[in-house]
Amino acid sequence: MGVASGIRGVDRKLIEVARLYRLSNVALTRRVLLPAALPAILTGLRNGLSLAWMFMVAAELIAASKGLGYLLSDGRETSRADIVLAAIFLLAILGKISDSLMATIEKRSLAWRDSYA
Amino acid sequence: MTIALEIHVTEKRYGTRTVLRNVSLQLQEGEVVSLIGASGCGKSSLLSIASGLDQAYAGEIKLHGKPLQGVSRDIGFIFQEPRLFPWLTVAENVAFDSNNALSSQRLVTRLLAEVGLQDHAGALPKQLSGGQAQRAAIARGLFTQPRVLLLDEPFSAVDAFTRMKLQDLLLKVAYQHKLTVLLVTHDIDEALYLSDRIVLLEAGLTEFHPGPAPRKRGDLEAAKLKAAILDSLHV
Numbered sequence: 001m002g003v004a005s006g007i008r009g010v011d012r013k014l015i016e017v018a019r020l021y022r023l024s025n026v027a028l029t030r031r032v033l034l035p036a037a038l039p040a041i042l043t044g045l046r047n048g049l050s051l052a053w054m055f056m057v058a059a060e061l062i063a064a065s066k067g068l069g070y071l072l073s074d075g076r077e078t079s080r081a082d083i084v085l086a087a088i089f090l091l092a093i094l095g096k097i098s099d100s101l102m103a104t105i106e107k108r109s110l111a112w113r114d115s116y117a
Numbered sequence: 118m119t120i121a122l123e124i125h126v127t128e129k130r131y132g133t134r135t136v137l138r139n140v141s142l143q144l145q146e147g148e149v150v151s152l153i154g155a156s157g158c159g160k161s162s163l164l165s166i167a168s169g170l171d172q173a174y175a176g177e178i179k180l181h182g183k184p185l186q187g188v189s190r191d192i193g194f195i196f197q198e199p200r201l202f203p204w205l206t207v208a209e210n211v212a213f214d215s216n217n218a219l220s221s222q223r224l225v226t227r228l229l230a231e232v233g234l235q236d237h238a239g240a241l242p243k244q245l246s247g248g249q250a251q252r253a254a255i256a257r258g259l260f261t262q263p264r265v266l267l268l269d270e271p272f273s274a275v276d277a278f279t280r281m282k283l284q285d286l287l288l289k290v291a292y293q294h295k296l297t298v299l300l301v302t303h304d305i306d307e308a309l310y311l312s313d314r315i316v317l318l319e320a321g322l323t324e325f326h327p328g329p330a331p332r333k334r335g336d337l338e339a340a341k342l343k344a345a346i347l348d349s350l351h352v
Binding site: 013014016017019020021022031032035036038111112113114 | 168170187188194196198200202203204205213214241242243
């Protein structure tokens with residue numbers, strides 16, 4: 001979805017410039033569409049990653065015999081608050097690390113963008 | 118003198134609206150021609166057709182006597198905005214047509230020196246001023262070493278002093294590269310300064326001849342011609 005909406009949002013004027021250079025569809029995609037859509041693609045990936053963590057835990061809560069979601073479920077059922085808190089803490093740390101990693105990739109890949117931050 | 122570009126547009130329509138009908142224009146090799154006219158008269162459409170970007174029209178374009186099929190390396194196009202690719206450096210933008218950056222390095226260096234951007238080859242477009250960005254766009258337009266250069270109001274978005282510098286730059290590169298130039302502009306003073314011939318597009322074509330180059334800005338002859346052009350435009 002991020003790729004599709006990013007490509008749909010590419011500035012028509014840049015495509016017009018690319019047409020002047022007789023680019024093939026493959027070259028147009030590689031040299032213009034994908035770089036221009038990169039901000040939307042990376043935002044989509046970053047959002048997707050945070051959602052992926054949530055859905056993973058939700059799935060483990062319902063049907064798993066190991067993992068963070070299982071720890072949460074198991075801790076609740078055995079009244080082990082320490083396990084529940086540890087699982088929540090671990091989930092937060094993993095989420096933060098993966099988001100920071102994506103933010104670093106985004107910042108480096110989009111250094112060309114003329115934006116506020 | 119040989120004819121570099123022949124434009125014959127029988128009809129150009131957008132939906133039911135006809136913007137151009139029976140327009141014929143010939144450009145001699147090395148000539149600088151300005152196309153002026155009121156907003157919506159079809160100047161930019163004519164330029165787009167001449168570039169090969171727009172092929173949805175009735176008529177024919179000939180480049181050095183041969184019918185033009187789509188865009189051509191022999192025709193450079195400079196837009197109103199610089200339209201640089203923001204993720205590429207200035208040098209990479211200039212060499213966008215090339216698949217081999219190394220082989221084109223000398224040409225890029227020369228072109229950047231010609232437009233006064235030799236110290237900005239590695240800069241990103243966001244680091245350039247409006248005038249510098251348009252200089253980079255001019256260098257990119259020259260990269261394919263075209264014989265005809267089309268410009269669509271290229272200096273309308275920059276301040277007056279930068280505009281004058283860019284106009285002089287255009288005259289310099291047109292002379293150095295032996296270019297035939299077709300310029301669309303709203304600025305009559307710009308047309309008078311740059312052009313060997315001014316074509317007014319309004320219910321047909323009316324021609325004005327500012328006299329031989331080099332021309333001075335705002336001299337008496339130019340003022341008289343400007344009055345005549347404004348009169349033709351009913352301003």
